[in-house]
Amino acid sequence: MKFELQETIGKYPIVREIGSGATSRVYLARDPFADREVAIKVLLPGKGADPDTERMMHKSFMTEASLAGKLNHPHIVDIYDAVIETERSYLVMEYVPGTTLEAHSSVSTLLPVGKVVEIIFKCIRALEYAHNHGIIHRDIKPGNILLSKDGETKVSDFGAAFQHSQGLETSQMTGVGSPAYMSPEQIRMEKLNQQTDIYSLGVTMFRLLTGRLPFEASSYAGLTHAVLNIPPPIPSTLRPTLPPLLDDIVGKATAKDPSERYKTWLDFGKDLSQAFTALRLVGDAVSESEKFDRLRGMPFFMNFGDVALWEVVRISNWTHLPAGSVIIREGEQGDSFYLLVEGEVSVTLLTRSIATIKPGGCFGELLYFADRGERRTTTITATGPITVMEIKTRALDASTDGCQVGFNKAFMKVLIDRLVQANRMIAQL
Amino acid sequence: MDVLEHFRRARNMVTMPRGAVLFSEGERSSGMYVVIQGRAEISVGGKVVETAGPGALIGEMALVSSAPRSATVTAGTECKLVLVDVRQFDLLVRESPEFARHVMAVIAERLRRTNERLKEALRR
Numbered sequence: 001m002k003f004e005l006q007e008t009i010g011k012y013p014i015v016r017e018i019g020s021g022a023t024s025r026v027y028l029a030r031d032p033f034a035d036r037e038v039a040i041k042v043l044l045p046g047k048g049a050d051p052d053t054e055r056m057m058h059k060s061f062m063t064e065a066s067l068a069g070k071l072n073h074p075h076i077v078d079i080y081d082a083v084i085e086t087e088r089s090y091l092v093m094e095y096v097p098g099t100t101l102e103a104h105s106s107v108s109t110l111l112p113v114g115k116v117v118e119i120i121f122k123c124i125r126a127l128e129y130a131h132n133h134g135i136i137h138r139d140i141k142p143g144n145i146l147l148s149k150d151g152e153t154k155v156s157d158f159g160a161a162f163q164h165s166q167g168l169e170t171s172q173m174t175g176v177g178s179p180a181y182m183s184p185e186q187i188r189m190e191k192l193n194q195q196t197d198i199y200s201l202g203v204t205m206f207r208l209l210t211g212r213l214p215f216e217a218s219s220y221a222g223l224t225h226a227v228l229n230i231p232p233p234i235p236s237t238l239r240p241t242l243p244p245l246l247d248d249i250v251g252k253a254t255a256k257d258p259s260e261r262y263k264t265w266l267d268f269g270k271d272l273s274q275a276f277t278a279l280r281l282v283g284d285a286v287s288e289s290e291k292f293d294r295l296r297g298m299p300f301f302m303n304f305g306d307v308a309l310w311e312v313v314r315i316s317n318w319t320h321l322p323a324g325s326v327i328i329r330e331g332e333q334g335d336s337f338y339l340l341v342e343g344e345v346s347v348t349l350l351t352r353s354i355a356t357i358k359p360g361g362c363f364g365e366l367l368y369f370a371d372r373g374e375r376r377t378t379t380i381t382a383t384g385p386i387t388v389m390e391i392k393t394r395a396l397d398a399s400t401d402g403c404q405v406g407f408n409k410a411f412m413k414v415l416i417d418r419l420v421q422a423n424r425m426i427a428q429l
Numbered sequence: 430m431d432v433l434e435h436f437r438r439a440r441n442m443v444t445m446p447r448g449a450v451l452f453s454e455g456e457r458s459s460g461m462y463v464v465i466q467g468r469a470e471i472s473v474g475g476k477v478v479e480t481a482g483p484g485a486l487i488g489e490m491a492l493v494s495s496a497p498r499s500a501t502v503t504a505g506t507e508c509k510l511v512l513v514d515v516r517q518f519d520l521l522v523r524e525s526p527e528f529a530r531h532v533m534a535v536i537a538e539r540l541r542r543t544n545e546r547l548k549e550a551l552r553r
Contacts, residue, residue: 366537415536418540
């Protein structure tokens with residue numbers, strides 16, 4: 001079944017076809033009510049496929065449909081709606097203009113190493129989130145990870161996903177996954193856990209760093225034999241400029257024996273973010289994933305979920321400043337507040353130092369609650385080199401409720417701590 | 430946000446006769462009060478520093494900090510007050526960003542005034 005222009009799928013007018021596969025076709029359409037572009041994946045009825053394959057296709061489609069509205073993460077493609085009818089079945093999804101990582105999987109089209117690390121880090125966050133919702137993806141590969149035009153990463157195609165809540169043995173589903181990216185336990189059709197996705201993401205990382213697969217063979221049997229028995233090459237043997245640190249991480253993610261592999265997404269993510277810090281010595285700017293990781297560790301952001309925290313990363317502006325820089329001056333007007341990431345700043349009132357702020361502390365937030373036109377009440381000076389994050393109050397006003405609620409709770413604590421401190425100082429004078 | 434309107438019909442309203450003490454400086458107690466009617470006097474070290482009328486919040490610091498009360502609150506006239514405990518407060522903050530902003534504006538204003546007092550004290 002193919003839809004012509006001017007046609008609609010349900011309430012959605014079709015704009016154009018954007019892709020098709022053996023089992024489905026994807027259209028770009030408009031959601032007239034939400035006034036946004038959406039991607040609609042329509043299940044194609046099997047043509048001459050054997051009943052087993054067709055049942056599989058249908059099951060996979062149903063699995064993806066059942067996730068509609070369940071996974072809400074900045075690095076997972078949103079499923080807005082699912083319609084299962086005898087006539088036709090389709091999924092309405094977030095439209096992400098861009099390409100899949102397939103476009104950056106060959107030797108001549110590789111992305112910069114820093115970008116690859118950032119993408120993998122975001123995938124780790126997304127898959128950790130899915131795992132926390134009881135979901136294993138089971139088909140992680142470059143073709144199922146989208147890279148939007150503005151550089152955002154989104155994991156898609158949860159059609160092969162397995163939900164713990166359904167209480168099914170995963171090994172009952174055969175034919176799922178792309179052999180080159182399948183974990184040894186998945187090939188052996190054993191019971192699976194999050195480590196199978198960790199393996200597949202490790203192979204994906206291998207591919208994105210080197211443009212090659214760890215194992216290539218002309219037959220399915222040859223490939224599975226290699227995945228099960230042959231040690232994978234070390235990435236830097238294929239691309240000598242790769243830092244050894246990344247060799248270790250890829251090696252640990254793709255270990256054949258699950259007991260030697262990363263056991264949790266947290267471990268995988270931790271190593272990767274450390275690698276990022278190390279790689280930064282080469283002079284890279286602070287990446288988004290590193291920013292995220294820095295903020296995740298701060299008590300100030302304790303009440304923030306992943307979604308809200310990524311938003312903070314997006315709306316903030318990070319700068320490095322030398323010692324002696326004045327960030328805020330008493331009596332001046334301002335329209336932003338700050339959070340100290342690295343270094344120390346001193347708070348002065350009438351040139352008398354009244355406090356020191358350490359990493360994780362914020363300043364300048366008083367104006368966020370004040371009527372327009374209020375002035376800064378203290379001066380903030382860097383006592384050594386610092387990294388500081390600035391957020392415009394207007395950007396926070398325009399952020400989502402989740403983000404604002406997080407800041408409100410954190411600010412409340414900060415304000416009260418300051419009040420307690422000021423009262424104590426007055427009492428001592 | 431009209432705090433007064435929000436709490437006017439609350440069930441846990443307390444009435445205090447003139448001169449009664451709501452809580453004292455240094456005391457460890459929790460909960461915030463919203464003044465619905467009357468006038469409450471906030472004093473530090475025996476000196477009245479602020480008068481709170483209908484709609485004002487009192488004792489909001491105890492909701493977030495475990496520090497003892499920083500001031501004494503006395504009913505300047507007969508007062509009607511609503512007690513908001515930590516649980517209710519958390520719920521309100523989560524469900525109404527407007528309420529959270531209001532509470533913070535109150536605290537920010539108090540902090541600004543405290544900083545002014547600190548400045549005065551430093552000048553001396």
